[in-house]
Amino acid sequence: MSRAPPKLTRRQRFEEVLKTTREKLGDYAFFVRRHRPSQIGYTILFALVGIAIFAPFIAPYDPNARVALPMQPPSDQHILGTNDMGQDIFSELIYGTRISLFIGFVAALVGTLLGTAIGIIGGYKGGVVDEALMRITDMWLSMPTLLLTIFLVAVFSRLPRGTIMMAVILAISLTAWPSVARLIRSAVLRVKEEPYIEAARAVGASSTRIMLYHILPNVTPLIVIEVITRTAIAMLTESSLAFLGLGDPTAKSWGMIIHYAMWRNALFLGLWWWFVPPGIMISVAVLSVMLIGLGLEEYLNPRLRR
Amino acid sequence: MGLSGFLLRRTITSIITFFAIIALVFILSRLTGDPLAELENDPRISPETIAAIRAMFGLDKPIHEQFVVYIKNLLRGEMGYSLHYGRPVMTVILEKLPYTLALLIPAITVSNYLAYRAGLEIGWRRGTRADVWSMAVSIFFRSVPYFWLAMLMLYVFSVKLGVTPLFGATSPGMSFSWTWEWFKDYLWHYILPFSVIVMRATLAYLLYVRNAVIDLLGEDFVWVAHAKGMPVDHVKKRYVARNAMLPIVTLLGLRYAFLIDGAILTETVFSYPGTGRLVFEAIYNRDFWLLQGVVVILATSVIIANLIIDIIYAVLDPRVKLR
Numbered sequence: 001m002s003r004a005p006p007k008l009t010r011r012q013r014f015e016e017v018l019k020t021t022r023e024k025l026g027d028y029a030f031f032v033r034r035h036r037p038s039q040i041g042y043t044i045l046f047a048l049v050g051i052a053i054f055a056p057f058i059a060p061y062d063p064n065a066r067v068a069l070p071m072q073p074p075s076d077q078h079i080l081g082t083n084d085m086g087q088d089i090f091s092e093l094i095y096g097t098r099i100s101l102f103i104g105f106v107a108a109l110v111g112t113l114l115g116t117a118i119g120i121i122g123g124y125k126g127g128v129v130d131e132a133l134m135r136i137t138d139m140w141l142s143m144p145t146l147l148l149t150i151f152l153v154a155v156f157s158r159l160p161r162g163t164i165m166m167a168v169i170l171a172i173s174l175t176a177w178p179s180v181a182r183l184i185r186s187a188v189l190r191v192k193e194e195p196y197i198e199a200a201r202a203v204g205a206s207s208t209r210i211m212l213y214h215i216l217p218n219v220t221p222l223i224v225i226e227v228i229t230r231t232a233i234a235m236l237t238e239s240s241l242a243f244l245g246l247g248d249p250t251a252k253s254w255g256m257i258i259h260y261a262m263w264r265n266a267l268f269l270g271l272w273w274w275f276v277p278p279g280i281m282i283s284v285a286v287l288s289v290m291l292i293g294l295g296l297e298e299y300l301n302p303r304l305r306r
Numbered sequence: 307m308g309l310s311g312f313l314l315r316r317t318i319t320s321i322i323t324f325f326a327i328i329a330l331v332f333i334l335s336r337l338t339g340d341p342l343a344e345l346e347n348d349p350r351i352s353p354e355t356i357a358a359i360r361a362m363f364g365l366d367k368p369i370h371e372q373f374v375v376y377i378k379n380l381l382r383g384e385m386g387y388s389l390h391y392g393r394p395v396m397t398v399i400l401e402k403l404p405y406t407l408a409l410l411i412p413a414i415t416v417s418n419y420l421a422y423r424a425g426l427e428i429g430w431r432r433g434t435r436a437d438v439w440s441m442a443v444s445i446f447f448r449s450v451p452y453f454w455l456a457m458l459m460l461y462v463f464s465v466k467l468g469v470t471p472l473f474g475a476t477s478p479g480m481s482f483s484w485t486w487e488w489f490k491d492y493l494w495h496y497i498l499p500f501s502v503i504v505m506r507a508t509l510a511y512l513l514y515v516r517n518a519v520i521d522l523l524g525e526d527f528v529w530v531a532h533a534k535g536m537p538v539d540h541v542k543k544r545y546v547a548r549n550a551m552l553p554i555v556t557l558l559g560l561r562y563a564f565l566i567d568g569a570i571l572t573e574t575v576f577s578y579p580g581t582g583r584l585v586f587e588a589i590y591n592r593d594f595w596l597l598q599g600v601v602v603i604l605a606t607s608v609i610i611a612n613l614i615i616d617i618i619y620a621v622l623d624p625r626v627k628l629r
């Protein structure tokens with residue numbers, strides 16, 4: 001007769017998780033040290049996060065204050081000149097880092113969690129639930145994403161007490177979940193057949209418990225990859241929305257700066273220092289996140305390793 | 307199951323999707339609150355008047371009856387009035403739709419062809435310097451915000467070099483006629499937005515084709531073809547190239563939806579008077595009913611496109627019908 005394994009206290013279990021996490025992180029750090037794209041990605045991202053955190057110390061001016069004559073070309077006082085309101089464009093750019101990174105990450109996180117929940121429920125429950133969820137997912141996936149996002153922002157920003165930033169985050173996450181759900185579901189379908197799931201079911205674990213404690217940990221690597229890649233996509237979507245005018249004019253993201261540049265005729269006046277730098281910032285930020293995602297995918301999915 | 311059975315089934319799912327989308331749009335539109343809420347705060351308007359207005363627009367009816375009325379109106383092409391244009395939403399959209407379709411349909415064709423040819427060559431040369439570099443370029447371009455790229459193109463070609471026009475689909479004052487003059491003017495305005503859309507679509511699709519080709523290279527029948535000494539060129543053209551076409555057809559519907567997103571941004575940047583630009587105008591003028599109309603029309607066009615593509619696919623590949 002075999003003895004039952006000793007029951008772990010909550011604290012012991014936590015310590016165990018902490019230990020394995022630390023080991024895995026060490027592994028990953030070792031991987032990053034040999035993976036050039038990840039290194040570049042992390043360097044840029046850390047720099048951007050630093051800029052976002054220390055924005056008040058880096059930016060020479062308050063981005064919302066009129067500090068000089070409007071539409072000035074770059075000068076010693078204003079590295080990138082001023083916009084149509086006499087605000088310092090360089091300072092706007094620095095503060096914009098906060099908005100762009102924040103919206104991108106939060107929207108990606110919410111969308112991924114939503115997609116994970118739907119993917120796990122559909123994949124594990126199967127049958128009618130799965131069929132219904134996947135039909136909705138497919139329908140959602142077949143629609144033009146940006147168009148849908150725009151419509152959702154328009155709806156949510158009309159809700160009582162809703163802010164435009166919340167509307168943007170909600171809309172992006174609501175259009176991000178379907179592809180996540182598909183991916184997670186197909187992973188769950190594979191995990192579901194493992195003997196330990198059957199064992200858990202045999203000892204009478206509820207399906208909620210199985211989904212949370214046995215399936216979720218198995219798809220965590222996927223979730224991490226998805227949050228990262230979704231962040232890149234969400235940042236791009238946010239910039240498109242802002243460019244079309246769906247953003248907070250008092251907390252300008254990089255896309256919003258381009259929006260104002262575009263509709264204050266920066267293009268036709270030849271004020272390239274107004275609309276070129278924010279685009280470069282978006283590209284660099286998205287690229288850094290994409291490179292990290294590329295590395296993570298390679299690290300967590302060894303089949304891709306050469 | 308025969309082709310007609312498949313057609314019937316597929317048509318029914320399309321209709322269900324259509325109604326699901328309509329229901330979603332209806333529910334979301336109602337979420338925005340009572341359209342008469344602002345009037346209620348106005349002391350000059352009596353409650354009776356508000357009740358009368360409510361009755362006039364059918365807002366006093368229960369929500370499911372409102373939905374039936376909504377669908378009935380929709381099927382008759384009534385989607386309300388555009389606040390900005392002061393005309394029925396349907397008229398405004400139908401006026402702009404040809405411009406967008408004339409942009410999108412050639413763009414799909416050209417970008418598919420380019421991505422297919424380039425993807426085939428890159429996938430065939432997987433692991434080489436050419437492959438690595440084109441992957442790097444495609445990842446780089448996927449990080450660049452697309453509307454910004456379009457702006458740079460507009461800046462360089464129209465503002466700096468002056469070889470392309472600054473805005474619009476035709477020159478101001480030019481009205482439509484079946485003349486060479488008009489067509490030349492139209493093409494001149496067409497070339498830049500078209501190239502930008504094609505560029506984005508090609509780069510985005512290149513990876514799919516490349517990966518499909520690489521998957522095919524690992525298939526048994528390709529190995530067998532190589533093993534029995536078939537000329538390499540023959541394997542490439544007859545075995546790989548042909549099979550790599552399948553994912554192109556399957557993904558055509560998604561690509562149409564993807565290009566609609568592209569059209570929204572492109573038309574906005576180039577002030578091109580299509581349905582995509584209408585989305586921007588609706589946002590700009592807070593013209594909710596126009597936005598809702600564009601969403602319904604474009605979503606419907608996606609559903610129809612998907613239906614047509616599936617039918618073509620079923621005719622091309624008889625295995626599909628069995629599923």
